[in-house]
Amino acid sequence: MTTEILRSMLYRGADLIRDVEFVIFDEVHYVNDLERGVVWEEVIIMLPEHVTLILLSATVPNTYEFASWVGRTKKKDIYVISTPKRPVPLEHFLWAGKSMHKIVDAEKRFIESGWKQADDILSGRDKVRAQKEAEAKANQRGGFVDRGRGQSQRGAQRGAQRGGPQRGGGGQQRGGPQQRGRGQPAPRGIGNIARTGRGGGRTTAAQDRNIWVHLVLHLKKESMLPACIFVFSKKRCEENADSLSNQDFCVASEKSSIHMLIEKSLARLKVEDRRLPQIRRVRELLSRGIGVHHGGLLPIIKEIVEILFARGLVKVLFATETFAMGLNLPTRTVVFSGFRKHDGRQFRDLLPGEYTQMAGRAGRRGLDTVGSVIIATSGRDEAPPIWALKKMILGDPTKLRSQFRLTYNMILNLLRVEALKIEEMIKRSFSENATQALLPEHQKQVQISEATLEKITREPCAICDIDLETCHRASVEFGRLTVRLHTLLLASPVGRRLFATKRVVVYRKNGVRTVGMLAKEGVSGGAAPSLQVFEFGPQSLVRHPSDILPYLPMFRHYFVPLPRLASDMHLKTCKVPLMDLECVTSAMVKFGGPPYALNNKKIANKELIPLASSWEKAEWDELDWGRMKELQVIEVLNERQQQLEIAQSCQCFQCPQFLKHFEMQHDEWQVKENISQLKQLMSDQNLQLLPDYEQRLQVLKDLGFVDEACRVQLKGKVACEIHSADELVLTELILENVLAEYEPEEIVALLSAFVFEEKTENAPTLTPRLEKGKEAIIDISNRVNDLQVKHQVILSSEDAGDFESKPRFNLVEVVYEWARGMSFNRITDLTDVMEGTIVRVITRLDETCREVKSAAKLVGDPSLYTKMQTAQEMIKRDVIFAASLYM
Numbered sequence: 001m002t003t004e005i006l007r008s009m010l011y012r013g014a015d016l017i018r019d020v021e022f023v024i025f026d027e028v029h030y031v032n033d034l035e036r037g038v039v040w041e042e043v044i045i046m047l048p049e050h051v052t053l054i055l056l057s058a059t060v061p062n063t064y065e066f067a068s069w070v071g072r073t074k075k076k077d078i079y080v081i082s083t084p085k086r087p088v089p090l091e092h093f094l095w096a097g098k099s100m101h102k103i104v105d106a107e108k109r110f111i112e113s114g115w116k117q118a119d120d121i122l123s124g125r126d127k128v129r130a131q132k133e134a135e136a137k138a139n140q141r142g143g144f145v146d147r148g149r150g151q152s153q154r155g156a157q158r159g160a161q162r163g164g165p166q167r168g169g170g171g172q173q174r175g176g177p178q179q180r181g182r183g184q185p186a187p188r189g190i191g192n193i194a195r196t197g198r199g200g201g202r203t204t205a206a207q208d209r210n211i212w213v214h215l216v217l218h219l220k221k222e223s224m225l226p227a228c229i230f231v232f233s234k235k236r237c238e239e240n241a242d243s244l245s246n247q248d249f250c251v252a253s254e255k256s257s258i259h260m261l262i263e264k265s266l267a268r269l270k271v272e273d274r275r276l277p278q279i280r281r282v283r284e285l286l287s288r289g290i291g292v293h294h295g296g297l298l299p300i301i302k303e304i305v306e307i308l309f310a311r312g313l314v315k316v317l318f319a320t321e322t323f324a325m326g327l328n329l330p331t332r333t334v335v336f337s338g339f340r341k342h343d344g345r346q347f348r349d350l351l352p353g354e355y356t357q358m359a360g361r362a363g364r365r366g367l368d369t370v371g372s373v374i375i376a377t378s379g380r381d382e383a384p385p386i387w388a389l390k391k392m393i394l395g396d397p398t399k400l401r402s403q404f405r406l407t408y409n410m411i412l413n414l415l416r417v418e419a420l421k422i423e424e425m426i427k428r429s430f431s432e433n434a435t436q437a438l439l440p441e442h443q444k445q446v447q448i449s450e451a452t453l454e455k456i457t458r459e460p461c462a463i464c465d466i467d468l469e470t471c472h473r474a475s476v477e478f479g480r481l482t483v484r485l486h487t488l489l490l491a492s493p494v495g496r497r498l499f500a501t502k503r504v505v506v507y508r509k510n511g512v513r514t515v516g517m518l519a520k521e522g523v524s525g526g527a528a529p530s531l532q533v534f535e536f537g538p539q540s541l542v543r544h545p546s547d548i549l550p551y552l553p554m555f556r557h558y559f560v561p562l563p564r565l566a567s568d569m570h571l572k573t574c575k576v577p578l579m580d581l582e583c584v585t586s587a588m589v590k591f592g593g594p595p596y597a598l599n600n601k602k603i604a605n606k607e608l609i610p611l612a613s614s615w616e617k618a619e620w621d622e623l624d625w626g627r628m629k630e631l632q633v634i635e636v637l638n639e640r641q642q643q644l645e646i647a648q649s650c651q652c653f654q655c656p657q658f659l660k661h662f663e664m665q666h667d668e669w670q671v672k673e674n675i676s677q678l679k680q681l682m683s684d685q686n687l688q689l690l691p692d693y694e695q696r697l698q699v700l701k702d703l704g705f706v707d708e709a710c711r712v713q714l715k716g717k718v719a720c721e722i723h724s725a726d727e728l729v730l731t732e733l734i735l736e737n738v739l740a741e742y743e744p745e746e747i748v749a750l751l752s753a754f755v756f757e758e759k760t761e762n763a764p765t766l767t768p769r770l771e772k773g774k775e776a777i778i779d780i781s782n783r784v785n786d787l788q789v790k791h792q793v794i795l796s797s798e799d800a801g802d803f804e805s806k807p808r809f810n811l812v813e814v815v816y817e818w819a820r821g822m823s824f825n826r827i828t829d830l831t832d833v834m835e836g837t838i839v840r841v842i843t844r845l846d847e848t849c850r851e852v853k854s855a856a857k858l859v860g861d862p863s864l865y866t867k868m869q870t871a872q873e874m875i876k877r878d879v880i881f882a883a884s885l886y887m
Helices: 003-012 015-019 028-032 037-046 063-074 112-123 125-143 153-163 190-196 205-221 234-242 252-266 277-287 299-310 352-359 386-394 408-417 422-428 430-437 439-455 464-491 493-498 553-558 595-599 601-612 631-648 658-682 690-703 714-720 727-735 744-754 768-790 812-819 824-830 835-859 862-875
Strands: 022-025 052-055 090-096 099-104 227-230 290-293 316-319 333-336 340-342 347-349 371-376 503-509 512-518 530-535 572-577 581-588
Touching: 003 015, 003 037, 022 037, 028 037, 037 063, 037 422, 052 063, 063 430, 090 112, 099 112, 099 386, 112 125, 112 386, 205 227, 205 371, 234 290, 234 316, 252 277, 252 299, 277 290, 277 299, 290 299, 299 835, 333 352, 347 386, 352 386, 408 422, 408 690, 408 714, 408 727, 422 430, 422 690, 439 658, 464 493, 464 581, 464 631, 464 658, 503 530, 503 572, 690 727, 690 768, 714 727, 714 835, 727 744, 727 768, 727 835, 744 768, 744 812, 744 835, 744 862, 768 812, 812 824, 812 835, 812 862, 824 835, 835 862
Parallel strands: 022 052, 090 371, 227 316, 227 333, 290 316, 333 371
Antiparallel strands: 090 099, 340 347, 503 512, 503 581, 512 530, 530 572
8 A cells, every 4th residue: 555545544543553563665765755755754653553664775875864763753673684785786888889888897896998988989089080090091001192282182082991990981982071971870969969959868759769779679689688778758758669660579479478468458448448549559569579667658558568577578668767666577687768857846867866776677686697777878979977977876875854744634633633742743753853862962961961050059249149140141141232233234334344454353262352453354254254353362362250251341350461562462364253253342453564464573562562551441442333324233232232231230340259259150151051952952842843833723723724722623624534635725615615516527527626737738628617616726725825825834826736827627628528428538639648647637536536525424515425426436437447457
């Protein structure tokens, strides 16, 4: 079963789960899948304790990280069993110039000489070299006439024709080098790519036709069949199979076996369905040992192809990459039609994990000593780059990354069953694994910090006990606001100019207060902005209790005096993080040279010593920010002034032991702050997806799916029944009674918009009633999306399952006519959507009808219940619901 069905059973609390002892997850790297990965995580999290999990995959590099997550989530020991070597090793080749060139051997060593040969052939350099060699031989045979007038044309031609690699191969016959010789293929130059309209590995059908004939005949000659050729387009699969129209790979006995299996398999179909164009076409291909396998095929056809391939009767199979997932059908040779694919968003190189998954079909255990993988590079004038091939063939697969996200269905189901809180579900997700794994360490640190806190006892003081804590709190807040002020100033053009070269600044270096002047105006960008400063503070940085005091006028007399001689100063340019800047002073170092000239002790003594005489000089006052007019800057300055006034009004300054007591207060505050931060990290509020949960919950409240106390209402219970479609829109459609006025065939046709999302060129012809239903669905969808945008669940309606801009209604006519009894052969004429896609949509529609039927029962709508039952009966017929050959 699929993970989606298992998830549904877990939410429903199906009795069957109690009897399950083992659950095997094949191809568990599906956790990486953007759409379905979340379902795999949900199932792993929700399976009961008594169930033993077995997870299988060939392409998980971070095995231990994933295993530790499963172990922590299920509170069980996880045993990682891995095989470092393949039972049948693989060799990898490039196909160029009608021959194979080995680029990776069975020991996974990259062979650059093989790549170079392929690159020379594809770029035409080998022909240039052959031509030069032919000319050299012609010269040796007397074709060169040394009369000061160059080469005799006649002699050169004659020599080239005799000595050329093949007849017409030198390009030196009549017509000159521009004319193609009979034995020479067209040069693969820039013009060739221009004709295809695209470079980068995408070719025309005509180019592909030639390459597949040569390649497949070569494999046949070398006894390297059967072969699976991976193509990254359904259309190209068909075109490539057509290119072998004159080839036959089967002997009479094999043809008989193929015929008998096809006849037996198709016997379960109506006579009319057996004559479908797709069936006739694939049947003809299979009779010659050629197969195609992609999502556009009828399920029964895919199964026939799989069975014949497993029996070794299909010698050449053109398949999309889904063939490599979940089907244990190894082959002698795997061929890639290219090394780039479109992933729905962009055209990119194959990822190492994708390549490994497909290449892994090569090599049959017990039959082959080695498996062969060939990369065909049709339409290119050079071999794929070495770095790209190394990464793809020898690189580590993509690490498993959590695709966990919250869905409305998940939230409603968890609120309804109450067995697992949403926060617990988020905590147990793979995305929170790193954070949750640190919890024991955080708890340990909290215990240590709490023990330290008990030991810190500030000695009683009649003066400091009054308001030292208030003074310290104001000081800390002043420091925080200062960092905020500096960030705002540097974001403002006026403020940035005040951070001028040679302005004196005070900052902390490793917690010790020191000084310098700006060596460069402004700040360097990046995640951690910094200033370039010429430092002239003390050479030895020793921490002093006064270093924890904020840079306030009444504290400056406590500061450690600055060096009075240049020889005691640390004169060097350095980077200072903006976070460490304490004060931008009103002082400027006024001398004509560049900042680094101050390295000269004589100049430093003259320019810097006057400044260093006392902290209490006016030059050390903060720069007046009065000219700043930005509202945010003014607000921060006002808040800072308030904290300054609070600190100044405190009586604790009068204590002779103030500095000692302030330090003790600061130590206590630091430990408390550390405990607070650790507890924050451990709390639910730190969960990454919590804000998304709160936003989605607000949408559900606004729509009336849950009440203010988060109790699931009738709408929410209906939405819990819906897994195969947009639960919010479909629930609104049911409860607004929109479907009541439609007949069963119309309802099922309209519901097809919830399960179909492919692009298509043909616009459907809808009846006025279906048009009205379409408008009702779009209206509800827009209302739901507006609410989601309002609560920032999505940024725009395009981010959601938009019914208006996407071609979601393009199979409405097809489903309507199918439900009314039209034959499958005739409905395929209504659309350009492939047969396999039509079958998949109508099969999913059966599931959607079942869910709407359950919803109708829940809300007490017998009319809708009956209509949905009738709709299911109408669509469940003939080739679309033919029983699987595997059953």
